[in-house]
Amino acid sequence: MKRRSSVWSALPLAFLGLVGCSDDASDDAALDASGGSCTVEDLGNGKVQIRCPDGTTIDFEGGRTGEPGRDGAVGKDGSDGADGKDGKDGKDATSPCALSENEDGTHTLTCGDKSVVIGAPCENGFPGDVIVSSDESMAKPMDLLLFEVSGCTWVRGGVMVLHYLGEELPSALARIEKIDDQLYVAENENLERAVFPALNTIGRDVLFQSNPSLVEVSLPALESVGRHIAWRWNEALESLDVASLTTVGGAMEVRALDKLEHVTFPALKTAVSGVAVRDNAGVVEVELPALESLGTLFVTQNTSLEAIRGFTALTEVGGYVVWQENPKLTETPEFSALETIGAGNRTIDGVSRSVSLYWGSNASLETIGAFPKLATAAGEIIVDNHDALETIGGFDELTDVVSLTVRKNAKLANLSAFSSLKTIGQNLVVDDNAELASIADLGGITSIGGDFIVTNNAKLPVCDVVDALGAIQSADGIGGLIDYTGNDETDDSCLN
Numbered sequence: 001m002k003r004r005s006s007v008w009s010a011l012p013l014a015f016l017g018l019v020g021c022s023d024d025a026s027d028d029a030a031l032d033a034s035g036g037s038c039t040v041e042d043l044g045n046g047k048v049q050i051r052c053p054d055g056t057t058i059d060f061e062g063g064r065t066g067e068p069g070r071d072g073a074v075g076k077d078g079s080d081g082a083d084g085k086d087g088k089d090g091k092d093a094t095s096p097c098a099l100s101e102n103e104d105g106t107h108t109l110t111c112g113d114k115s116v117v118i119g120a121p122c123e124n125g126f127p128g129d130v131i132v133s134s135d136e137s138m139a140k141p142m143d144l145l146l147f148e149v150s151g152c153t154w155v156r157g158g159v160m161v162l163h164y165l166g167e168e169l170p171s172a173l174a175r176i177e178k179i180d181d182q183l184y185v186a187e188n189e190n191l192e193r194a195v196f197p198a199l200n201t202i203g204r205d206v207l208f209q210s211n212p213s214l215v216e217v218s219l220p221a222l223e224s225v226g227r228h229i230a231w232r233w234n235e236a237l238e239s240l241d242v243a244s245l246t247t248v249g250g251a252m253e254v255r256a257l258d259k260l261e262h263v264t265f266p267a268l269k270t271a272v273s274g275v276a277v278r279d280n281a282g283v284v285e286v287e288l289p290a291l292e293s294l295g296t297l298f299v300t301q302n303t304s305l306e307a308i309r310g311f312t313a314l315t316e317v318g319g320y321v322v323w324q325e326n327p328k329l330t331e332t333p334e335f336s337a338l339e340t341i342g343a344g345n346r347t348i349d350g351v352s353r354s355v356s357l358y359w360g361s362n363a364s365l366e367t368i369g370a371f372p373k374l375a376t377a378a379g380e381i382i383v384d385n386h387d388a389l390e391t392i393g394g395f396d397e398l399t400d401v402v403s404l405t406v407r408k409n410a411k412l413a414n415l416s417a418f419s420s421l422k423t424i425g426q427n428l429v430v431d432d433n434a435e436l437a438s439i440a441d442l443g444g445i446t447s448i449g450g451d452f453i454v455t456n457n458a459k460l461p462v463c464d465v466v467d468a469l470g471a472i473q474s475a476d477g478i479g480g481l482i483d484y485t486g487n488d489e490t491d492d493s494c495l496n
């Protein structure tokens with residue numbers, strides 16, 4: 001299978017480097033092992049069977065102590081003979097683990113330097129990582145064995161399913177309620193379903209990546225992820241259930257999914273670093289109805305995306321909102337409660353720009369929803385290259401903006417959305433909008449700190465542009481370049 005090493009720019013880590021032990025688990029933390037404990041039955045002849053409530057059964061045979069080595073031969077009479085050779089070492093026990101019975105009737109299973117008590121509640125969690133793999137260089141079968149018989153619902157390290165050849169996950173993983181470190185399911189050729197019905201909290205990252213047969217991911221009880229969560233390059237994925245997810249401490253990414261059509265996060269309130277929906281061939285609809293705060297929103301290159309809904313409760317965005325190259329998207333939603341938006345760097349036409357809002361090259365986009373309460377935007381607002389765009393909803397409270405660019409929108413007839421603007425800190429660019437017939441809606445602008453570029457708008461009367469320019473110059477003025485060439489000069493009396 002081809003492996004991908006690209007990393008989403010909003011994630012400051014490579015998930016492939018996450019396999020390791022957690023150093024910050026607390027020894028005195030407690031979690032109720034409500035699923036019950038495993039039991040040990042003596043089968044005789046040195047054999048026992050461990051049985052767990054989830055159906056796991058493990059037959060165990062203790063190892064035998066090796067026989068003592070033979071004495072060396074006696075030396076010859078006369079002068080002292082040479083010492084006899086040491087006897088051969090006894091053979092190792094047949095199992096790498098040892099099972100012992102405790103005074104209270106429980107049993108302790110020890111494998112290497114780790115042990116679990118069978119028959120008692122797992123109050124302090126399972127120590128270290130649980131790794132499921134068919135690759136001998138990665139697999140830690142004794143650690144997995146210990147977890148299976150422990151009854152633990154809390155893993156103090158991470159859970160990694162890597163290069164595993166099974167179609168289903170081991171049944172013991174279904175009882176996990178809490179993972180202190182990461183959950184990582186990647187590059188499993190045959191895995192069809194990844195179901196964690198009880199999992200509620202993950203301390204760090206979640207990644208489902210490059211599982212070509214994976215059809216279903218179900219995390220119905222998951223409420224909180226400490227850092228990032230991502231689903232990437234799972235080309236067969238059809239079902240994704242994260243119905244209870246409320247908080248993502250980092251970024252969330254839905255990327256390169258070919259068959260998943262509907263993506264919904266019904267309970268998600270916060271994604272601290274942001275949400276990215278990108279490069280998906282199958283996704284038709286995205287819903288984020290409960291979202292209240294967000295780092296960034298990045299929606300790009302989704303070839304089937306027709307609608308994205310929600311944002312009615314969203315009041316603050318820390319970075320930018322970008323909609324780019326979604327060829328079937330006809331409308332972007334109204335952000336009815338948004339009051340403040342930050343900025344982030346995007347490269348546009350080879351130039352790095354500090355952007356708050358960017359719509360670019362969405363071929364079917366007809367309507368941009370309104371931002372009726374937005375009062376503060378820390379970066380540029382750009383509406384660029386749309387063949388079908390006719391309507392931009394109003395920015396009723398926005399009086400100041402860093403820069404405004406409206407360019408190459410073939411059907412846009414007016415700029416009424418920006419009628420409340422008074423000052424532009426840097427540049428105003430209105431260029432190559434074939435149907436634009438008036439800029440009277442920008443008549444409230446009194447100051448432009450940078451350039452005034454109103455060019456190549458075939459139906460925009462040049463004298464209207466000259467009038468608007470004169471009004472700004474007579475107020476607080478324009479600090480940079482002035483260019484109004486290429487507009488309609490049918491009436492050019494103002495140029496004489």
